[in-house]
Amino acid sequence: MAKYRFEEIAYNSTEKKKPVEEDRFTYIGLEHLDPGTLKVTRFGSDVAPIGEKLVMKEGDVLFGKRRAYQKKVAVAPFDGIFSAHGMVLRPKEDVIDKSFFPLFISSDYFLDAAIKISVGSLSPTINWRDLKILEFELPPLAEQRKLAKVLWAVNATMESYKRLITATEQFVKTQFIEMFGLPDSNVYGWESATIRDVVTDVRYGTSKPASDEGKYTYLRMNNITYDGQLDLSETKAIDIPDEEVDKCLVRRGDLLFNRTNSRVLVGKTCVFNEDKPMVIAGYIIRVRFGERILPEYISTMLNIDYGKKLLLNMCKGAIGQANINAQEFQNISILVPPMELQLQFKDLLRQADKSKFELEQALKELDSIYKRIISENLG
Template sequence: MAKYRFDQIAINSTEKKKPVEEDRFTYLGLEHLDSGTLKVTRFGSEVAPIGEKLVMHKGDVLFGKRRAYQKKVAIAPFDGIFSAHGMVLRPKEDVIDKDFFPLFISSDYFLDAAIKISVGSLSPTINWRDLKKLEFELPDMDTQRKLAEVLWSINDTMEAYKRLISATDELVKSQFIERFGKPGTDPFRWGLTTLGKCCELNPRKPKGINTDDSYSFVAMPSVSEDGRIDASVERPYSEVCKGFTYFAENDVLFAKITPCMENGKGGVAKGLKNGVGFGSTEFHVLRPIKGVSDPYWLYIITMFSKFRSDAEKVMTGTGGQRRVPITYLSEYSITLPPIELQEQFAVFVRQSDKSKFELEQALSELTATYKRIIAENLG
């Protein structure tokens, strides 16, 4: 394979403009880009963005150069403006196929190399003067075209699975609303109360816990944004008894720190070693009260976008250390349905989770195939 400097592969468009009012409808910020997908599903701003922004055209490849470790790459879905914390890239078609180009930019081969040259500590950023000097190996144009055809076919299937997974999550929320009403409302006249009265928040570690046993240890990366908690890691009690959050089987974990909270990290703790777990201090714990609340009912409340956006408004702290205070959860207004209805809903949630798990397994296998093909043909 031939080796090229990045400025031989891509054009870095630096055309800028100062936004006017109508530009808010076609504005893309880094917050609109999602890691792991080239598709843009969110865009726009409530007011015209402040400061100069990059001009983008439909089909341009958008790359988040700030905090590049988040691996945000997308294809511009329309003409508009893009965050100055990104790059607008276009292919040099004598070197790289235009259909292969976005797949190359979103590959770990390119991103891992780019991340290594990030500068700065709080918000590491990639400079073009450094990026343009990086060298990458590329297959010949004919191979690139064939790769693009195969990879886009896999990518389209992966996106279809993601849509099905998202639809499953939305179905669960719609079922919640149908059965109980939107969180914070009382359409069935059960009476409004507070979340703090429906569960025990941040319960204390019991005095009689066996200090000779090992227990599940759950760090923040072990909790997904779709309700999965990996409880497979075990640690002896002596290593976790101090400085970690205590929780137990069927407790609900809620990530309180930015950006984990906004991203939806949380879930119902299941399969804990000896029924007990310890984990990150950045979790709030919601413990259901027997005969009063069900863990899956509690968890779905925390997954509504309004619950999270309202939580964001009351976060305390600065920068990357902003957290949701426990008072937000304790004072959150909620109607309390009969436990029998909650348990019926929990059955539906578990069934949906099973279907979602099967979809996620299929997606994982496709993703592995996609990455294997990339690895075999790049670098």
């Protein structure tokens, strides 16, 4: 394989413009880019963006140079403007095939090398002067075209799985509203209450710092995903005095509520349904319910748009460090539908979670295949 400096592989388009009102409809910021996908599914701004932005053309590769460790790369879906914290890249087609170019930029082979030259501590950023001299190996153009066909086919299948996962999540939310309605309308005339009326125990987790070793597994804020799932792929450990264990020990059926984070992430909620002993909650509110309410019912209510907006309005503190205390959490109004109906919904939720898990496993396998193909043909 031949080796090239990055400036021989790509153009860095630096054309800029000061946005006008109509540009807000075709603005893409770094917040609109999702790691792990080349597709842009969100765009636009409520008002015209402030400050100069990069001009992008449909098909350009958008690369987040700020906090590049987030690995945000996407293909521009239309002509418009892009965040000045990114780069607008175009292929030099005598060296790299245009269909292979986005796949190359989104590869770990490219991104890992680029991340290493990031500068700055709070918001590490990649400078073009450093990036342009990095060297990469590329296969011949004919091989790139063949490789692109295979990778785009795998990519298309992965995107279809992601759509199915999203559809499953949306189905659960729709079914929740159809079965129970919402507290502000109470279309079925269920009993009204507050969370305080139906809990048996509400406790703050420990504020002691976690470590890499300890007797107990330590649940942190990032163990609760934005869509209301428990993610135990990365956990810490902790040792705490025996007299403090009971107040923050987590058991199956506990609802976990993220009490502090940015305004976007505070209020993340999930149910601990693991048969895993010796687990301690960190900066999380741990909630236990009596016989009238299932934790899955409350968790789902707080994870649909209605609940997220409710929690957002309860936040106090700075945008980057908002808080919801346990007392305010317990003041949330709820409906108390018949237990039989709650159990039906729990069964629906279990089936949906099973389907999502199977799709996610298939997605992981495809991602592994995708990365293996890349690693075998690059570098």
